[in-house]
Amino acid sequence: MTDKPPTKIRVRGLRKAFGAKRVLEGLDLDVGAGESLVVIGGSGTGKSVLIKCILGLLKADGGSIQVDGEEVIGIDTDQREEINRKFGMLFQGSALFDSLPVWENVAFGLLAGKGLHRKLAREKAIEKLAQVGLDSDVATLSPSELSGGMQKRVALARAIATEPDIILFDEPTTGLDPIMADVINNLIIKITRDMGATALTITHDMASARKIAHRIAMLYEGKIIWVGPVSEITRSGDERVDQFIHGRAEGPIRMAVRA
Amino acid sequence: MPMRPLQLVGSFVLTFLESTGRLVLFAVAAIGHCVRPPFYWRSFGRQLIEIGYYSLPVVGLTAIFTGMVLALQSYTGFARFSAESAIATVVVVSITRELGPVLAGLMVAGRIGASMAAEIGTMRVTEQLDALTTLSTNPMKYLVAPRLVAGVLTLPLLVLIADIIGVFGGYLVAVYKLGFNPATYLQNTFEAVKVEDVTSGLVKASVFGFIITLMGCYNGYTSRGGAQGVGAATTNAVVSASILILCFDYILTELFFAR
Ligand SMILES: Nc1ncnc2c1ncn2[C@@H]1O[C@H](COP(=O)(O)OP(=O)(O)OP(=O)(O)O)[C@@H](O)[C@H]1O
Numbered sequence: 151m152t153d154k155p156p157t158k159i160r161v162r163g164l165r166k167a168f169g170a171k172r173v174l175e176g177l178d179l180d181v182g183a184g185e186s187l188v189v190i191g192g193s194g195t196g197k198s199v200l201i202k203c204i205l206g207l208l209k210a211d212g213g214s215i216q217v218d219g220e221e222v223i224g225i226d227t228d229q230r231e232e233i234n235r236k237f238g239m240l241f242q243g244s245a246l247f248d249s250l251p252v253w254e255n256v257a258f259g260l261l262a263g264k265g266l267h268r269k270l271a272r273e274k275a276i277e278k279l280a281q282v283g284l285d286s287d288v289a290t291l292s293p294s295e296l297s298g299g300m301q302k303r304v305a306l307a308r309a310i311a312t313e314p315d316i317i318l319f320d321e322p323t324t325g326l327d328p329i330m331a332d333v334i335n336n337l338i339i340k341i342t343r344d345m346g347a348t349a350l351t352i353t354h355d356m357a358s359a360r361k362i363a364h365r366i367a368m369l370y371e372g373k374i375i376w377v378g379p380v381s382e383i384t385r386s387g388d389e390r391v392d393q394f395i396h397g398r399a400e401g402p403i404r405m406a407v408r409a
Numbered sequence: 410m411p412m413r414p415l416q417l418v419g420s421f422v423l424t425f426l427e428s429t430g431r432l433v434l435f436a437v438a439a440i441g442h443c444v445r446p447p448f449y450w451r452s453f454g455r456q457l458i459e460i461g462y463y464s465l466p467v468v469g470l471t472a473i474f475t476g477m478v479l480a481l482q483s484y485t486g487f488a489r490f491s492a493e494s495a496i497a498t499v500v501v502v503s504i505t506r507e508l509g510p511v512l513a514g515l516m517v518a519g520r521i522g523a524s525m526a527a528e529i530g531t532m533r534v535t536e537q538l539d540a541l542t543t544l545s546t547n548p549m550k551y552l553v554a555p556r557l558v559a560g561v562l563t564l565p566l567l568v569l570i571a572d573i574i575g576v577f578g579g580y581l582v583a584v585y586k587l588g589f590n591p592a593t594y595l596q597n598t599f600e601a602v603k604v605e606d607v608t609s610g611l612v613k614a615s616v617f618g619f620i621i622t623l624m625g626c627y628n629g630y631t632s633r634g635g636a637q638g639v640g641a642a643t644t645n646a647v648v649s650a651s652i653l654i655l656c657f658d659y660i661l662t663e664l665f666f667a668r
């Protein structure tokens with residue numbers, strides 16, 4: 151064995167604020183190689199911000215993020231491009247390229263990043279579309295002709311098309327029907343198990359979290375307040391975690407609503 | 410409070426310098442991406458067609474009416490002095506040196522500047538630019554560079570065509586409305602026009618092409634906050650490109666002819 155650290159992503163003391171609004175305040179998180187980690191937490195707690203900091207889409211204010219033992223905060227754009235080849239990302243809002251047909255969206259990383267021939271890339275794209283439960287006839291449609299759930303699945307196919315080392319999923323099952331959600335859960339499990347990829351998933355869907363996660367981490371007020379194996383989430387001993395997983399309006403977490 | 414007006418002027422100057430600085434940095438980075446591989450030929454080709462081919466009708470119509478009006482106006486002005494032969498000169502010199510490039514530039518600014526700002530701005534607010542980055546594709550290279558190069562190359566071609574159509578418009582009015590001798594009119598035209606007139610116009614066109622695409626891309630790229638932000642970016646792109654075109658028109662004329 152090499153002395154390379156077994157953690158794929160190591161986050162320490164991550165801070166990020168927008169103006170006076172502090173979103174992440176000293177967040178620590180480790181994602182092991184080949185692990186599927188799920189981050190849960192209330193709406194607006196900064197889960198998407200965390201992922202964007204890892205990818206360098208947002209500039210962190212402080213702290214450290216290491217990918218495969220390499221510090222990625224403050225690297226230049228060329229190095230970033232190199233590091234990002236390890237990643238696949240599913241955006242919460244899909245973020246499909248609306249000027250390109252569906253198959254070119256899925257094959258984008260293969261065409262642009264790996265320089266694959268268009269014909270081969272197209273075949274590969276259709277194969278990936280099938281994995282997310284979409285027919286080959288959607289391949290030539292424009293993303294705007296698809297329903298929200300179909301767009302999400304196309305985005306998922308795009309995220310996994312280059313078979314990256316690390317895949318970040320921002321709410322992969324939101325907006326899908328329960329059956330399709332479970333198909334996607336199985337797909338994520340398959341990707342981590344068969345391809346040996348590392349997955350960091352954000353979700354509000356506890357059924358999905360229980361199914362796909364090895365470990366679950368809960369984000370609250372800018373920090374990870376609890377992290378542990380899925381089997382222990384009901385015995386976390388933290389009232390805030392209990393409240394969240396049972397979805398109760400009453401408890402230590404107060405939503406900023408006025409009744 | 411005597412400081413107030415000065416403070417206002419000061420902060421205005423600072424903001425102006427700051428945004429100019431940002432624009433210059435953006436332009437320098439964009440030019441850097443134009444000359445360093447990878448090159449995205451497919452999106453370059455698409456832009457050539459979009460800027461060059463689809464602008465032909467607008468530019469052609471502008472040119473023909475400008476030429477016609479020029480002939481008519483100068484006739485009503487010059488007829489008294491029986492300087493009918495001057496009309497051919499006025500038409501061809503004003504079109505090639507000045508009106509061809511400036512009017513084509515302004516029309517293309519409205520068409521292309523607006524659509525680029527809207528397209529790239531929408532990509533910004535729907536996270537498509539972020540998605541490009543995560544697919545290891547630099548948006549500056551993929552989106553901005555091909556547009557800039559296409560703008561610089563196609564505008565001179567458009568203006569050359571506009572020159573010919575404009576002169577033809579003048580010819581139509583002179584021959585069919587004012588009853589001039591066609592052969593004499595054409596002879597006067599060719600005697601009046603100098604290579605320098607045409608080339609200076611084409612150089613201007615190239616600069617305008619750069620200005621239009623730069624302002625479109627810059628405003629789209631830096632747009633913020635949803636539909637309203639994209640709307641503002643579109644307006645800014647057209648207004649700033651139009652003003653810069655008129656401003657650089659003066660500067661270039663000064664460089665070429667004021668000796
Ligand atoms: N670009 C930005 N500019 C300003 N504030 C931002 C920006 N992005 C996020 N925020 C703020 O950061 C906070 C966290 O946002 P984030 O999108 O990470 O929430 P989230 O945990 O993903 O929520 P959800 O589950 O609803 O997607 C929010 O309060 C949001 O207002």
Ligand SMILES: [Mg+2]
Pocket residue numbers: 197198199242320
């Ligand atoms: Mg989110």
